[in-house]
Amino acid sequence: MYKFSPLTDDAAEEIAFQWKYDGEYSFYDMTADQEDLEEFLSPDRSGYYAVERNDELIGYFCFQRDEAGQLEIGLGMKPKLTGKGLGLEFVLEGIRFAIANYQTSALSLSVAAFNKRAIKVYEKTGFESIETFKQDTNGSTYEFVRMNYEPKGEK
Template sequence: MEYKFEEMTQERAEDIAFNWHYNGEFSFYDMESDQEDLVEFLDPDKRGNSHFVVINGTEVMGFFSFNKVAESTIDLGLGMRPDLTGNGNGLIFLIAGIDFAKAKYNPEKITLSVATFNQRAIKVYKKLGFEEDETFMQDTNGSRYEFLKMIYY
């Protein structure tokens, strides 16, 4: 697959926020599930130039956010279009995001945080070489959830 990264426009942010809905326990990742995250995702000033959509041909496949958290560390956020999840697309999508981050930001390490119930994603992250760092509790989506911080060197 040929993935192209483009800075996220307001129109695309709104489409993702209001039209992407995940099934079952993964509805946790619906943008509308957490108002604070939703407001941040929809605010172009808060998004800045760190959010990108991933396009294959003319189709939006997903998005990545890249936030510098230390001099040589990028924290990664990502989302794949709901109908593409659970079908073996995650690894190639993640590789594209890591390659983009390396080319654009040249980080020494990349971190991400994932809800611990999302074993499907954790498996993909580990397959690519992410290592477990620590677990922590975070208030989100109207409750408190356990997350796993992972690091890629």
């Protein structure tokens, strides 16, 4: 059972400073980009949720509307849990939470193009790639894939 609750200062600091990913996935360390870190630690984290399972912080989701009103999702899973087949259930829970709490069924997200395992999980949940784009982050320019989700029936 997953529990979503507003992201507290303590949870934000744990994620930002203790969660360190291996190899190329260190790209997702909060400390890799100062601007992202400042936003994550800001007292105004509306739309940010901690996700717990069995009273353990296992991840977070961020939900924000873009200029067109579509709900954008950001997410992260605790490093020791990644690559173990848990991502599909985690992302599906986030989708369910978003649909139930944000009165929308159309979602979008952006993922670093190198992150093939995440892209595979997103595709299994029903996200489809719509474009690639370059973005400046983490001190360089990286290619990202934008993906959209529109339900085609009950998941």
